[in-house]
Amino acid sequence: MSKSIETQSALKSLMASRGYEKVSPPILQKARHFLDFSGEDIRRRLYLTTGADGAEYCLRPDFTIPVSLIYLAEKAGTPAALSYLGPVFRQRADGPAEFSQAGVEMFAHEEAEASEAEILGFASEAVALYGLKKPEIRLGDSAVLSSVLSALDVAEGVARRIRRAMGRGEKALLEALEPRDPSQGYDGLVSALGNKKPEEARALVRDILQLAGIAEIGGRPVEHIGERFVEKAALSGGLEPRAREVLEAYFAISGRLPEAISALEALSARYGLDLNGRIESFKRRAELLEKGGLDLSSIAFSARFGRRMDYYTGVVFELYDPKNLDKGHVVGGGRYDGLLKALGAKTRVPAVGCSIWLERLEGGK
Amino acid sequence: MAANLILAIPSKGRLQENTYAFFERAGLTVLREGGERDYRGQLKGVEGVEVRFVSASEIAKLLATGQVHIGITGEDLIREAMPDADDLVHFITPLGFGHADVVVAVPQAWIDVDTMADLDDVASDYRARYGRWLRVATKYVNLTRGFFARHKLGDYRLVESSGATEAAPASGAADVIVDITSSGATLRANGLKVLSDSTILKSEANLIASLNADWTPEARGAMTTILRRVDGELRARHTVLLKVTGVEADRIDFASLGAYLPFGEAGEMFHVLCPRKRAYELVDLLMEYGASTVTIEKVEDVFTADNPLLSALMARIG
Numbered sequence: 001m002s003k004s005i006e007t008q009s010a011l012k013s014l015m016a017s018r019g020y021e022k023v024s025p026p027i028l029q030k031a032r033h034f035l036d037f038s039g040e041d042i043r044r045r046l047y048l049t050t051g052a053d054g055a056e057y058c059l060r061p062d063f064t065i066p067v068s069l070i071y072l073a074e075k076a077g078t079p080a081a082l083s084y085l086g087p088v089f090r091q092r093a094d095g096p097a098e099f100s101q102a103g104v105e106m107f108a109h110e111e112a113e114a115s116e117a118e119i120l121g122f123a124s125e126a127v128a129l130y131g132l133k134k135p136e137i138r139l140g141d142s143a144v145l146s147s148v149l150s151a152l153d154v155a156e157g158v159a160r161r162i163r164r165a166m167g168r169g170e171k172a173l174l175e176a177l178e179p180r181d182p183s184q185g186y187d188g189l190v191s192a193l194g195n196k197k198p199e200e201a202r203a204l205v206r207d208i209l210q211l212a213g214i215a216e217i218g219g220r221p222v223e224h225i226g227e228r229f230v231e232k233a234a235l236s237g238g239l240e241p242r243a244r245e246v247l248e249a250y251f252a253i254s255g256r257l258p259e260a261i262s263a264l265e266a267l268s269a270r271y272g273l274d275l276n277g278r279i280e281s282f283k284r285r286a287e288l289l290e291k292g293g294l295d296l297s298s299i300a301f302s303a304r305f306g307r308r309m310d311y312y313t314g315v316v317f318e319l320y321d322p323k324n325l326d327k328g329h330v331v332g333g334g335r336y337d338g339l340l341k342a343l344g345a346k347t348r349v350p351a352v353g354c355s356i357w358l359e360r361l362e363g364g365k
Numbered sequence: 366m367a368a369n370l371i372l373a374i375p376s377k378g379r380l381q382e383n384t385y386a387f388f389e390r391a392g393l394t395v396l397r398e399g400g401e402r403d404y405r406g407q408l409k410g411v412e413g414v415e416v417r418f419v420s421a422s423e424i425a426k427l428l429a430t431g432q433v434h435i436g437i438t439g440e441d442l443i444r445e446a447m448p449d450a451d452d453l454v455h456f457i458t459p460l461g462f463g464h465a466d467v468v469v470a471v472p473q474a475w476i477d478v479d480t481m482a483d484l485d486d487v488a489s490d491y492r493a494r495y496g497r498w499l500r501v502a503t504k505y506v507n508l509t510r511g512f513f514a515r516h517k518l519g520d521y522r523l524v525e526s527s528g529a530t531e532a533a534p535a536s537g538a539a540d541v542i543v544d545i546t547s548s549g550a551t552l553r554a555n556g557l558k559v560l561s562d563s564t565i566l567k568s569e570a571n572l573i574a575s576l577n578a579d580w581t582p583e584a585r586g587a588m589t590t591i592l593r594r595v596d597g598e599l600r601a602r603h604t605v606l607l608k609v610t611g612v613e614a615d616r617i618d619f620a621s622l623g624a625y626l627p628f629g630e631a632g633e634m635f636h637v638l639c640p641r642k643r644a645y646e647l648v649d650l651l652m653e654y655g656a657s658t659v660t661i662e663k664v665e666d667v668f669t670a671d672n673p674l675l676s677a678l679m680a681r682i683g
Binding site: 035039040041042043044157160161164168172180205208209212214215216217218219220222224225226228229232 | 471472473474475476477482483486487489490491494495498500501510513514517519520521522523534535537540541556
């Protein structure tokens with residue numbers, strides 16, 4: 001017990017020595033900050049309660065959103081690195097409801113690769129305090145996937161489906177590349193709608209619904225239904241062969257970071273893809289990581305690796321204890337540039353951070 | 366006198382009527398002493414059975430906790446009340462009434478949505494387009510969560526519905542619903558449709574035993590009597606008796622049609638018990654082999670030394 005307090009103390013010193021400012025967000029948070037971001041499967045893990053004012057509150061399930069709210073309220077506009085250490089609460093079948101996390105969130109640092117290297121460097125030093133000197137680091141990057149999809153000009157509906165499949169497992173990802181079942185073939189309607197302007201398409205679908213005696217109910221406007229109807233028919237053949245080939249080759253990229261970078265370069269050269277500077281960014285990040293003392297061969301990149309939280313927009317990573325893989329990751333983090341705007345910031349604020357699962361490092365769950 | 370066995374049956378509606386009829390057919394009568402207002406009753410024909418009249422959803426909870434030994438209610442209510450239903454209760458037999466499907470229903474106007482995969486696509490785009498989550502109205506909170514999770518659809522929110530769930534999309538309270546339907550007529554009347562793969566559960570009323578109840582020897586005794594009658598009636602409903610002359614029984618493969626000779630062969634005529642559905646097939650076969658006359662009769666009850674319903678139950682309660 002006292003050993004864990006000692007190590008936590010060392011962790012706090014480490015965070016201070018790297019220039020992070022400690023913050024202590026309230027344990028009881030306004031539920032809507034989390035509910036707005038969570039579908040039903042995450043929502044049911046929250047400990048919810050109602051305040052005397054009738055508003056819904058919850059016990060914080062993590063620190064990222066609470067710390068981001070503090071940044072917005074007190075430090076908006078300036079670069080900051082805010083650290084934390086304390087309990088979080090989640091209803092779960094496979095572990096205690098209350099457990100501890102420590103971590104850091106870096107806001108408004110424009111040099112993306114430098115801040116990512118900083119976070120990863122911190123994560124690896126933090127786990128070393130717990131005796132994990134050679135963690136296995138898994139890295140993914142949804143921004144690279146987005147640039148590949150965009151270079152291939154993949155239709156938005158399919159692109160969204162593929163991006164969604166990231167973090168759901170390999171099977172989901174491969175399914176997303178497959179053509180869907182063909183639509184029942186309302187070719188007449190599809191071609192009638194195909195080239196119409198939005199107002200004409202709307203009128204056409206409206207007329208058809210009316211003729212069929214179908215009431216227009218539900219939250220989706222008729223023109224969106226019509227658009228998706230046409231898109232579905234167009235996509236029923238699946239990806240174009242070249243796009244399919246490139247994506248399969250991309251998703252096959254997996255290996256130690258230096259090899260993965262070479263594979264990305266080879267892919268881009270072979271198919272003449274303009275990946276919008278993402279490979280250069282990757283190389284810069286790798287250089288900075290190495291400068292910060294990380295052994296690049298301890299980092300495994302996989303094009304299929306993603307994290308489930310919706311607000312991640314770029315690099316994501318998890319650290320594992322190689323002797324205890326089934327315990328789950330001991331550190332998880334990534335870039336989430338869209339979060340602060342979604343929380344109410346007036347402009348986009350780059351943000352990247354990580355959370356350490358203290359009990360997992362101490363031998364628990 | 367303490368009851369040996371507690372039986373819970375629905376307190377109102379068609380479920381109750383059908384339950385009474387079911388017991389009647391099995392030669393057991395439900396007696397409500399104090400008239401319609403009484404919450405307790407007896408089962409005429411079996412000693413020591415206390416009948417409790419309770420709402421169908423409450424019956425599911427009583428079975429889960431073992432406060433009643435057996436009950437009649439819908440499979441949908443059981444599976445909604447307990448995700449681990451098969452560990453807590455034993456489904457003795459479906460009863461052939463109370464059929465209803467628990468389904469996901471979306472507006473008919475969504476002509477671009479035919480499958481759960483389509484719904485997943487639409488749901489994942491909802492927040493970006495409309496600034497809010499897809500709302501699903503339902504009373505079947507657990508069944509819905511389980512089904513959507515199996516389809517990897519997480520981008521939605523549940524809206525509990527207290528009144529008529531099927532009216533929620535039209536009133537704007539929700540976008541899609543999960544509800545129970547029998548003919549689909551109510552759904553259509555509310556502008557809704559079921560997808561090709563959105564049937565969560567095909568439910569009907571079942572006779573269900575609680576694995577947590579106190580199964581004393583007296584309770585087991587009462588159960589044996591009840592199940593003998595029930596099994597007899599159920600089998601008879603699906604079985605007919607054929608009387609055959611003019612052909613030798615050992616030339617026919619009765620087993621392949623699920624039929625058998627209950628009384629052996631003796632003399633010029635033999636009897637065959639055959640599933641009603643296969644009876645005409647059997648007649649054709651017998652005629653082919655030269656039978657001169659075959660008659661078919663309905664059967665009132667079929668009792669056999671081994672009662673499969675009872676054996677299955679006893680195996681579970683140990």
